[in-house]
Amino acid sequence: MIESKPLVAMIHAVPAAHRIAHEAFAQEFPQATVWNVLDDRLLVDANAAGGLTPSLRQRMLRLIEHVMAGGVQGLLLTCSSYGEVVDTARTLWDVPVLKSDESMFKAALAGPYRRVAVVASVPPAVPAAVAQIEALVPALRPTRPVDIVTALGEDAAGETDPRTAARHLAEALRAAGGADADAVLLAQYSLIPARDALADLLGVPVLDGAGAAARELCGLLSPAEPPAVPAAVAAP
Structure with a gap:
């Protein structure tokens, strides 16, 4: 059963993405508890290497493993450069993991x-x-x-x-x-x-x-509204 305040992690490679994504979740998915994880060398190191290397992929997977061990119900990677790592993560964990866009x-x-x-x-x-x-x-x-x-x-x-x-x-x-x-x-x-x-x-x-990701995770993780109980009908 999904908690009423699901724990959602966001892994950022750029500090500005933290603020922007957090604002989107506050507006679109306010009932979520957001856990922000920042490694501000992820993008710098990927650019220096000319793209993702095996060690950088493993580094992102370790960050994902870290938040999964913390009990998250959903995860968003806000850096598009690491989107391909999401495909691997989806085979390892049974938790919604979204690419940035x-x-x-x-x-x-x-x-x-x-x-x-x-x-x-x-x-x-x-x-x-x-x-x-x-x-x-x-x-x-x-x-x-x-x-x-x-x-x-x-x-x-x-x-x-x-x-x-x-x-x-x-x-x-x-x-x-x-x-x-x-x-x-x-x-x-x-x-x-x-x-x-x-x-x-x-x-x-x-x-x-960011807003689209927040809306999708809200739809996936928000508990469904219970069906309305019909009012009792008085006997004639």
């Missing part, structure tokens, strides 16, 4: 969107996102084609003002022909603060990974 991609494919735009501020995030979407299409959307357009707004990288970041992303989307997409997908957690401003500028839904 997986829930967002699933929501986009389940929605009515015929054309989606993927936007990022760092180059590696774009192909990684497209690869994940394309891998999900056969299972989730086999009969409805989806057109994917990508945009890179590098001027938004490190921008602390959400509206300024949104303007940079909107400019990149317009330049790439993605401003007329039915929905925009943010390929990085660091861009989530600009979500609402970007939606206002473009007039289309803007989806983010």
